[in-house]
Amino acid sequence: MTSRPISGASHSHSHYPPPSSSAxxxxxxxxxxxxxxxxxxxxxxxxxxxxxxxxxxPKKPEFELQQVAVQYVGINPTTASSATVSLAVRMLFAARNDNKVGIKYRESRFSIMYRGIPLGRGAVPGFYQPAHSVRRIETIIAVDRVSLLQADAADLLRDASLNDRVELRVVGDVGAKIRILGFTSPGVQVSVDCTIGISPRKQSLIYKQCGFDGLAV
Known part of the structure; x- marks a missing residue:
């Protein structure tokens, strides 16, 4: 009896399905x-x-230069075309918050200038102000023998000796953020611009005029 060879038994291969894309x-x-x-x-x-x-x-913060006190004014000619300025000015600011939420102020810096020339700077530290409150902050701008040359020195000496009135400008930016339910609003900025007139002889303030440039977010 002859046995029949099993056809293709040695050539069988296992076929697996392709990997699934379900994962x-x-x-x-x-x-x-x-x-x-x-x-x-x-x-x-x-x-x-x-x-x-x-x-x-929410309303914009109100930051006002309320009082200015001249502590010292010294104007000394050094040469025929130059002079030095020394002064100390105490400024009292009033921050008013009429909102139902608090306001967080960052540190603010103020400059005092004569005819556009910076003489000195003062700073107000940052603080948090509760709702429906008024807070007063004080700073002193000190100028120590700043030199002015030529025309500016001549104008200063004339204002001080003849008119007994030196006009200065106080400028600065006040940055604040309003806090609502733990959220902080984008930065709100109020620009303060004040003109003050001081009497070197009397060492006192003559007048003060302030304006606000508005808001910048």
Missing amino acids: GASFRGCCCCLFLLFSFLALLVLAVVLVVVLAVK
């Missing part, structure tokens, strides 16, 4: 769901903040 699709689906969830939460928080802002109706 990648699930990962992409989870990322899409998380993105939609975070987008919804962000829009929800923004809507809540907008509702609170509309309900509170």
Whole structure:
């Protein structure tokens, strides 16, 4: 009896199905769901903040130069075409917050100038102001023997000796942020611009005129 060879038995191969793409699709689906969830939460928080802002109706901060006291003024000619200026001016600022929420002020710096020439600077440290409050802050601008040359020195000596009135300009930017439910608003800036006239003989203030340039966000 002859046995029949089993055809193709030695050439059989195992065939496996291609890897499934279900894992990648699930990962992409989870990322899409998380993105939609975070987008919804962000829009929800923004809507809540907008509702609170509309309900509170925040107002701009008021920062006013309330008082100016001249502590010392010294103007000395050094040569025929130059002079030195020394002075100390105490300034009292009043910050008023009429809002229902607090205001956080950053450090503010003020410069005192004569005919556009910077003479000295003063600083007001940063502070937090509660709602419906008024806070007074004091700073002193000191000028120590700043030299003026030629025409500026001649103008200063004439103003001091003939007119007994030296006009100075105080400028500075006050930065603040309004805090609502733990959220801080973008920076709000108020520019202070004051003109003061002082009497070197009497060592006193003659007049003060202030203006505000408005808001800059």
